[in-house]
Amino acid sequence: MRGPAEGLPGRRYxxxxxxxxxxxxxxxxxxxxxxxTDQITRRxxxxxxxxxxxxxxSAPTIAGVLxxxxxxxxxxxxxxxxxxxxxxxxxxxxxxxPETDTPGAKAVHVDRFVDExxxxxxxxxxxxxxLAGLAEVDERARQAHGNAFLDCTPEEQLDxxxxxxxxxxxxxxxxxxxxxxxxxxxxxxxxxxEGGDSPLPEEVExxxxxxxxxxxxxxxxxxxxxFRTMKELTVVGYYxxxxxxxxxxxxxxxxxxxxxxxxxxQIGRAWAV
Amino acid sequence: xxxLKQVEGAGGAPxxxxxxxxxxxxxxxxxxxxxxxxxKELCEKGLKVLVLERGYALKHGEYPNEFxxxxxxxxxxxxxxxxxxxxxxxxxxxxxxxEATQHLFVNDTExxxxxxxxxxxxxxxxYHLGGRSLMWGRQVYRWSDLDFExxxxxxIGVDWPIRYRxxxxxxxxxxxxxxxxxxxxxxxxxxxxxxxxPMEMSCAEEFVKAGIERAYPDRLMTIGRVANxxxxxxxxxxxxxxxxxxxxxxxxxxxxxxxxxxxxAQVTGNLTVVTDAIVHSVTYxxxxxxxxxxxxxxxxxxxxxxxxxxxxxxxxxxLGTAQIMLNSTSERFPDGIGNSSxxxxxxxxxxxxxxxxxxEIPGLEDQYHYGRRPNGIYIPRFRNLxxxxxxxxxxxxxxxxxxxxxxxxxxxxxxREGLGAELKASLRDPGPWTxxxxxxxxxxxxxxxxVSLDPQRTDRWGxxxxxxxxxxxxxxxxxxxxxxxxxxxMLEAAGCVxxxxxxxxxxxxxxxxEMGTARMGRDPKTSVLNGHNQSHDVPNxxxxxxxxxxxxxxxxxxxxxxxxxxxxxxxxxxxxxxRNL
Numbered sequence: 001m002r003g004p005a006e007g008l009p010g011r012r013y014x015x016x017x018x019x020x021x022x023x024x025x026x027x028x029x030x031x032x033x034x035x036x037t038d039q040i041t042r043r044x045x046x047x048x049x050x051x052x053x054x055x056x057x058s059a060p061t062i063a064g065v066l067x068x069x070x071x072x073x074x075x076x077x078x079x080x081x082x083x084x085x086x087x088x089x090x091x092x093x094x095x096x097x098p099e100t101d102t103p104g105a106k107a108v109h110v111d112r113f114v115d116e117x118x119x120x121x122x123x124x125x126x127x128x129x130x131l132a133g134l135a136e137v138d139e140r141a142r143q144a145h146g147n148a149f150l151d152c153t154p155e156e157q158l159d160x161x162x163x164x165x166x167x168x169x170x171x172x173x174x175x176x177x178x179x180x181x182x183x184x185x186x187x188x189x190x191x192x193x194e195g196g197d198s199p200l201p202e203e204v205e206x207x208x209x210x211x212x213x214x215x216x217x218x219x220x221x222x223x224x225x226x227f228r229t230m231k232e233l234t235v236v237g238y239y240x241x242x243x244x245x246x247x248x249x250x251x252x253x254x255x256x257x258x259x260x261x262x263x264x265x266q267i268g269r270a271w272a273v
Numbered sequence: 274x275x276x277l278k279q280v281e282g283a284g285g286a287p288x289x290x291x292x293x294x295x296x297x298x299x300x301x302x303x304x305x306x307x308x309x310x311x312x313k314e315l316c317e318k319g320l321k322v323l324v325l326e327r328g329y330a331l332k333h334g335e336y337p338n339e340f341x342x343x344x345x346x347x348x349x350x351x352x353x354x355x356x357x358x359x360x361x362x363x364x365x366x367x368x369x370x371x372e373a374t375q376h377l378f379v380n381d382t383e384x385x386x387x388x389x390x391x392x393x394x395x396x397x398x399x400y401h402l403g404g405r406s407l408m409w410g411r412q413v414y415r416w417s418d419l420d421f422e423x424x425x426x427x428x429i430g431v432d433w434p435i436r437y438r439x440x441x442x443x444x445x446x447x448x449x450x451x452x453x454x455x456x457x458x459x460x461x462x463x464x465x466x467x468x469x470x471p472m473e474m475s476c477a478e479e480f481v482k483a484g485i486e487r488a489y490p491d492r493l494m495t496i497g498r499v500a501n502x503x504x505x506x507x508x509x510x511x512x513x514x515x516x517x518x519x520x521x522x523x524x525x526x527x528x529x530x531x532x533x534x535x536x537x538a539q540v541t542g543n544l545t546v547v548t549d550a551i552v553h554s555v556t557y558x559x560x561x562x563x564x565x566x567x568x569x570x571x572x573x574x575x576x577x578x579x580x581x582x583x584x585x586x587x588x589x590x591x592l593g594t595a596q597i598m599l600n601s602t603s604e605r606f607p608d609g610i611g612n613s614s615x616x617x618x619x620x621x622x623x624x625x626x627x628x629x630x631x632x633e634i635p636g637l638e639d640q641y642h643y644g645r646r647p648n649g650i651y652i653p654r655f656r657n658l659x660x661x662x663x664x665x666x667x668x669x670x671x672x673x674x675x676x677x678x679x680x681x682x683x684x685x686x687x688x689r690e691g692l693g694a695e696l697k698a699s700l701r702d703p704g705p706w707t708x709x710x711x712x713x714x715x716x717x718x719x720x721x722x723x724v725s726l727d728p729q730r731t732d733r734w735g736x737x738x739x740x741x742x743x744x745x746x747x748x749x750x751x752x753x754x755x756x757x758x759x760x761x762x763m764l765e766a767a768g769c770v771x772x773x774x775x776x777x778x779x780x781x782x783x784x785x786x787e788m789g790t791a792r793m794g795r796d797p798k799t800s801v802l803n804g805h806n807q808s809h810d811v812p813n814x815x816x817x818x819x820x821x822x823x824x825x826x827x828x829x830x831x832x833x834x835x836x837x838x839x840x841x842x843x844x845x846x847x848x849x850x851x852r853n854l
Contacts, residue, residue: 253340
């Protein structure tokens with residue numbers, strides 16, 4: 001055991017977190033990100049993220065994204081999306097979770113949720129990546145069927161989305177050694193498995209380097225294919241909506257009791273939370 | 274419940290003179306888990322008590338977001354990521370942090386600390402009335418003599434000045450007030466407590482329990498012992514099974530100082546609470562060799578003031594208390610009050626974890642659950658029960674597991690191929706049963722895991738920044754490897770499939786079980802506190818939060834902190850009566 005008298009080798013201390021405080025409010029944030037971004041920033045962000053798509057962003061796609069962000073505002077525009085982009089997102093979402101005997105994604109306004117998330121949740125780089133992916137949907141629709149996505153038949157649309165879905169889940173060459181999911185401390189497993197107060201399912205990252213260089217960076221995020229983000233936002237937006245949680249699934253705000261073994265038939269559907 | 278008698282800081286409060294006129298018998302620094310207990314015990318024994326909280330005022334029953342449903346959150350639970358990345362880079366990693374609870378965690382940008390580049394540390398904090406007792410994990414386990422005797426047997430650290438028999442009545446005392454649901458098991462080295470009825474296990478957990486206990490007769494799986502009320506208790510609760518305790522619970526369904534101890538202190542009429550009061554240091558009179566009170570910086574006005582009392586209890590959390598003590602310097606104590614031993618700030622511990630296994634449980638597709646149980650299962654320590662490395666595995670001490678089973682929800686839909694009506698139909702049913710088991714291990718006390726004050730940099734209140742330097746040793750890493758392997762083996766023996774073992778220990782601090790830095794011990798030359806949490810050097814100074822710990826064991830520590838606090842308060846008041854303080 002080392003005694004108190006022993007000195008420690010000199011270590012270079014660094015500040016874990018900068019002390020200066022920035023006073024930006026959420027609203028100021030939204031404004032800055034939602035509408036004040038100029039096209040140079042957007043183009044630069046696109047250029048910087050192009051490699052993430054394996055260099056797959058073509059010049060027309062970039063032009064399309066830029067036009068979509070600045071120009072065409074025929075429909076009612078959202079905070080981050082033009083009217084037409086909102087329509088496109090709504091159509092894709094509805095294909096992912098369609099109306100059946102219960103409402104689909106469109107009816108619960110997943111398009112507006114995606115717009116809100118793009119405007120305030122995603123940093124510029126990922127927002128640009130999403131918009132590029134959206135433009136690429138149209139481009140691939142034109143290549144395959146000669147029409148923009150919204151002008152294709154529902155069957156053509158679904159075919160294209162199935163292809164995108166398949167591609168987005170295709171095995172990716174491992175970056176490093178595979179990471180293990182680690183459960184958090186003291187946490188109830190239910191929260192982890194089913195949402196609840198815990199962060200919703202997202203890639204768990206436990207990269208040693210990140211603890212040192214600012215833990216906020218999650219390299220897994222930006223490289224995620226567009227369709228995975230689109231699908232995840234659709235699923236989250238749908239099942240956390242009131243109809244998604246209470247009509248499609250089952251929800252009790254205040255259950256009042258716990259029973260560990262109940263026939264599924266008695267509950268009927270999966271719990272929303 | 275009526276409002277506490279609160280004096281807020283400069284924000285809206287009466288102007289406070291530079292030196293407070295009112296005389297208190299005792300000052301308690303901190304209003305969290307142990308501050309609440311110190312306040313309650315000292316008030317109930319007739320002392321005029323001032324509880325100081327560095328954070329903002331919060332009222333029981335007025336918890337922001339408590340009744341919000343998923344669709345009422347702007348980010349649907351994902352939170353404002355850009356703000357979190359910028360201002361909450363450490364706190365955001367905590368399992369309890371989120372869109373519903375952000376206000377209960379500190380803004381990292383405003384509350385910096387330092388660590389060596391190669392020794393990262395995660396310090397998870399909440400600065401508000403009630404402290405982390407609002408967001409705690411609520412798992413409560415008694416230590417046994419296997420733990421209290423370990424340092425002496427292994428010749429590591431210093432011997433605990435107490436044994437199980439010294440603390441057992443105090444465990445019972447606090448358990449009876451807290452309200453803990455659990456199952457008595459009569460299991461070696463896993464003492465039972467005063468339990469409310471246990472919560473149920475799910476069918477899948479019953480299946481795993483039966484499988485493990487069949488394959489390993491010397492291992493036990495029991496329902497978690499948790500400070501959630503399975504029936505009304507002391508005018509609180511019961512638990513409503515919402516599983517959102519971290520937001521605060523106006524039903525009082527779980528124990529917090531805000532719902533339980535502070536109100537009990539308040540009804541005595543002896544309690545004063547001051548929020549936004551950051552304790553800078555403990556003041557000291559060399560002529561009497563007594564602490565005279567504390568120096569406080571108002572969090573909002575930055576005004577400097579002093580409070581005096583005959584007795585000072587530091588309950589500011591392990592690292593908060595260490596910071597205050599190190600910053601309390603005088604001619605007599607140039608390196609921090611009560612630090613004649615030189616041990617102050619050293620022997621910092623946490624619990625190594627994030628090693629275990631996940632698996633699927635085959636079958637039981639027609640079974641589900643009702644309600645959201647805010648609790649899991651527990652597997653008590655089964656390694657080295659004869660002490661030291663008695664199992665010959667190459668490590669000292671042991672670990673216990675937390676875990677649980679549930680059926681996957683809709684979240685699985687975004688992470689796999691498939692869309693359209695089939696996707697929707699498949700998510701209408703719950704997914705497969707999944708079981709996880711995560712080990713929580715013991716960290717040995719080591720001198721070089723320590724905190725100190727930065728000689729130059731201060732926070733915006735002029736208090737030197739805390740430098741934290743801690744890392745796991747090989748013992749902890751070997752222990753985690755075994756915990757991971759054993760979890761996988763047990764799940765396999767129980768008949769689970771798709772078993773996935775993991776072993777990814779994060780940096781220390783993240784179990785939020787930080788302890789040590791002002792350890793108890795028998796010898797004033799090697800320890801800061803005696804067997805009653807009393808400073809060896811300054812008789813009217815007590816430290817009863819996690820700073821007092823001489824070893825870490827592997828159990829969630831709050832129950833032991835609470836029992837030690839109640840015990841210390843009892844002793845302190847007796848000593849006051851005997852005029853020894």
